[in-house]
């Protein structure tokens with residue numbers, strides 16, 4: 257999975273870093289002062305680097321909990337996101353991370369305890385129920401056997417029932433979750449695109465079948481499970497989404513879903529520019545686009561009608577009250 | 585798939601074996617830096633010693649070549665406190681001792697032994713750190729990284745001296761043998777770099793129509809960038825044939841050509857999958 261491990265001098269002795277370094281003792285281990293020395297360097301090529309990504313172990317400084325962008329997520333109240341990791345071991349062509357970061361290496365911040373402190377303070381300061389999204393800058397569960405992220409944060413949130421954590425993922429690494437009691441305030445949100453889109457644009461991502469099997473087991477164990485249909489992309493096969501919905505709802509209990517959302521393909525304009533530079537040969541990015549309020553999306557005639565049709569197909573399976581469109 | 589690779593060495597003795605292996609012959613003799621090339625897309629420059637020479641040699645070879653994407657590999661001898669003579673290391677981190685500047689060559693899955701490199705101004709005799717010591721690596725890397733992505737710039741060092749065999753005892757005549765001893769690692773690295781640079785060129789090379797159209801019409805700098813984008817979109821969308829056809833047509837000027845190209849691309853309404 258990784259070709260080397262970089263480790264910040266000050267993170268090196270953290271027990272989590274020590275355990276990971278031990279796990280990867282056969283890989284080159286390279287010390288650095290700050291993760292940015294490697295991660296933020298100029299003239300890196302994300303696309304080439306994706307062939308041999310490295311893991312960077314670091315300590316997160318500064319603000320650890322940030323306000324979630326407007327329109328992101330299921331709750332209109334106060335919501336936040338926190339990133340214990342930057343980048344992802346999967347390689348989805350439509351992912352905005354490739355336009356956001358210069359490097360394809362994965363940064364793992366090992367000081368979870370400091371994140372937990374910040375979350376605790378945010379909960380104490382904020383009014384009412386608050387939502388904390390993880391998996392905004394990474395996949396929450398993909399690296400679970402190495403990172404122990406859920407293993408740490410699920411029990412933490414279980415102790416803070418007034419707050420909700422969403423783990424956004426495409427991973428099937430749920431063995432750890434299945435070994436502990438389901439936490440009603442920890443939502444496992446699985447992202448799906450259609451079969452054709454997954455085959456074409458999602459490299460190294462577990463198949464839809466495998467993801468559904470993992471979600472099914474989580475549902476059976478009482479975990480709140482959510483579905484995220486993102487990014488929505490127009491396809492030649494007009495039944496592609498309907499078929500996807502049929503498959504999913506033949507495997508999952510729709511009455512027990514926490515929430516279901518959709519989101520169009522969209523990217524901040526500067527990330528899109530960077531992505532286009534990286535993949536000038538990718539048909540997805542060569543299509544006609546439109547930019548609104550600094551966000552690029554694909555030009556699509558009759559987009560609203562298409563969305564309405566797609567939502568109608570979805571509502572044949574779910575309660576519309578559990579549905580939202582992600583507008584971020 | 586084979587792409588282009590430029591090799592840089594400090595000394596002719598380091599070049600000797602490489603010229604032989606890769607069948608390289610001298611191009612433009614009597615210039616400040618000796619440069620060699622062959623039919624395989626491999627070129628070599630002998631930069632001379634020290635960071636400034638290393639950087640200047642890299643730039644010289646680059647300037648003497650037609651535009652294109654080339655990976656860079658510095659091969660040379662180095663000292664190390666404890667590593668055995670003849671051992672080869674793919675460098676993972678370079679420190680320029682004089683400036684404190686750090687460089688981070690890419691990591692690979694080639695399973696070659698690796699270590700840190702410290703580039704010094706004078707031969708190091710004390711070997712204070714667990715690192716290899718040379719006099720060119722930092723200069724080479726900084727210069728090559730200004731020409732291509734750092735993911736295509738590698739440094740490979742072979743140990744010529746250590747605490748028990750000090751630098752003063754290095755017999756220059758042994759240098760070719762030290763290089764020869766790492767033949768398999770060097771060949772592995774070169775073919776790895778050739779594959780990578782070929783992929784890179786495949787990703788970012790311009791369609792041939794781009795140059796044809798530049799010759800045919802006058803473009804401002806902004807329009808030239810626009811033309812590059814349009815040509816790439818034609819290719820990405822699988823409309824090479826239409827681009828070739830448009831390139832053959834006669835338009836009044838660059839602006840009319842680009843309007844026609846835009847119109848053609850706008851007709852791509854169908855879904856991507």
Ligand code: SF4
Pocket residue numbers: 343344345346347348350351352353393394395425426461
């Ligand atoms: S799984 Fe998510 S975070 Fe990972 S590459 Fe795909 S879109 Fe990006």
